[in-house]
């Protein structure tokens with residue numbers, strides 16, 4: 366018998382190691398812009414402490430779906446959402462649901478790094494202050510901790526007052542992840558977080574995402590199937606049906622990327638369609 370290589374073994378064990386406990390569940394989630402559905406009837410389960418990759422062709426509603434999970438979609442003009450998003454079994458669309466707290470618990474990382482046009486230090490201290498951390502010593506300690514966590518501390522500790530926009534793209538993206546982590550989120554939504562970066566910076570960010578697994582629930586949208594296969598525990602494939610995104614299949618990364626019985630999934634994974 367041919368021995369499985371290390372990567373295959375790691376992939377299989379990662380796909381099985383998670384103790385799947387639901388943290389977010391969507392039920393018949395549908396989002397429309399000006400009455401036209403971007404995606405329809407999505408029933409997806411996202412497990413606590415795991416990395417779930419959402420993949421699918423351009424325009425099938427992946428970004429719009431992420432935006433629903435922390436109600437950023439509320440801020441989009443002409444955008445209507447129906448169905449349910451249950452976060453820790455509570456419906457986030459209920460009238461009394463605290464949206465500010467939701468956005469603190471469910472942080473977002475965008476494709477293009479978006480640091481504030483402020484110093485590196487203020488990128489972290491400013492949101493901490495906004496969220497009620499008034500003691501400067503405590504805020505500075507959190508700042509140092511999260512910069513270490515994302516592997517940026519040694520690179521920036523001597524230039525904390527420099528403009529965040531003077532950092533490289535990859536450093537800016539790690540700073541944005543640090544900024545999200547400073548607010549102690551439980552979930553991180555990541556929309557193609559490496560696709561605007563050069564390969565080396567992208568692989569650093571990818572390594573960081575892998576390290577965050579377990580401590581955070583991560584939902585990552587990526588067009589890079591090799592990346593999804595490298596890092597995800599679970600995966601979901603969105604596709605088009607009547608010009609709107611639908612969920613074709615969800616399962617462990619192993620089921621989706623290596624042993625799917627669904628024709629669309631197989632064709633997409635093999636690069637034949639999409």
Ligand SMILES: Nc1ncnc2c1ncn2[C@@H]1O[C@H](COP(=O)(O)OP(=O)(O)OP(=O)(O)O)[C@@H](O)[C@H]1O
Pocket residue numbers: 398403421422423424425426427428429430441
């Ligand atoms: N703010 C908006 N107003 C109107 N239509 C929108 C808006 N945002 C997205 N759409 C439309 O909704 C559909 C889904 O878009 P979305 O950006 O969610 O897809 P996606 O899967 O993330 O695509 P990509 O892989 O290219 O990023 C597309 O038809 C898009 O044109």
Ligand SMILES: [Mg+2]
Pocket residue numbers: 427428429556
């Ligand atoms: Mg998108």
